[in-house]
Amino acid sequence: MDIKFDYNITSDEFLEMVESVGWKTYSKKQIDNALANTMYMVKATVDGKLAGIGRVVGDYSIVCMLTDICVKPEFQKHGIGLKIVEELKNLISSNVHEGEKMQIELTPTAGNESFYQKAGFKYNPEKITGMYL
Numbered sequence: 051m052d053i054k055f056d057y058n059i060t061s062d063e064f065l066e067m068v069e070s071v072g073w074k075t076y077s078k079k080q081i082d083n084a085l086a087n088t089m090y091m092v093k094a095t096v097d098g099k100l101a102g103i104g105r106v107v108g109d110y111s112i113v114c115m116l117t118d119i120c121v122k123p124e125f126q127k128h129g130i131g132l133k134i135v136e137e138l139k140n141l142i143s144s145n146v147h148e149g150e151k152m153q154i155e156l157t158p159t160a161g162n163e164s165f166y167q168k169a170g171f172k173y174n175p176e177k178i179t180g181m182y183l
């Protein structure tokens with residue numbers, strides 16, 4: 051499997067990815083705005099075919115959030131999701147300077163907690179529970 055990563059996602063690719071995993075879709079204008087205001091984004095292709103994406107949004111300084119991590123069903127369970135998260139973590143780390151720290155948060159959908167634990171994230175619902183609106 052020839053997996054390649056690059057750091058740009060078009061709105062059509064974003065739409066193709068979120069539709070492939072059955073997520074709610076957005077208008078093109080919303081997606082364009084979201085991508086234009088994204089801190090870091092990663093796209094994985096396999097043999098030239100779009101296979102997965104992931105994004106980081108945040109303030110470039112203290113806190114950021116992993117979002118829209120998704121791998122097309124036909125490419126799942128080949129390690130691509132973990133590699134996307136790793137790429138994003140590396141991009142974040144490369145911009146955190148000596149003596150600084152940045153918190154990386156995420157809100158996994160139910161059932162995906164152990165995937166993120168494998169990617170190095172802590173899951174401790176007795177101390178921290180995510181919330182959303």
Ligand SMILES: CC(C)(COP(=O)(O)OP(=O)(O)OC[C@H]1O[C@@H](n2cnc3c(N)ncnc32)[C@H](O)[C@@H]1OP(=O)(O)O)[C@@H](O)C(=O)NCCC(=O)NCCS
Pocket residue numbers: 071119120121122125126127128129130131132133157158159161162163164165168
């Ligand atoms: C979650 C998702 C990104 C994982 O991508 P993937 O490419 O299949 O994951 P990987 O192959 O890199 O899996 C890495 C490890 O996590 C495990 N894993 C993957 N998905 C998992 C899940 N949903 N629950 C538990 N473990 C999971 C794999 O078994 C693998 O473990 P192993 O190394 O011990 O074999 C993918 O299933 C997906 O896109 N799902 C739909 C969208 C989604 O729910 N995204 C997350 C939103 S929070």
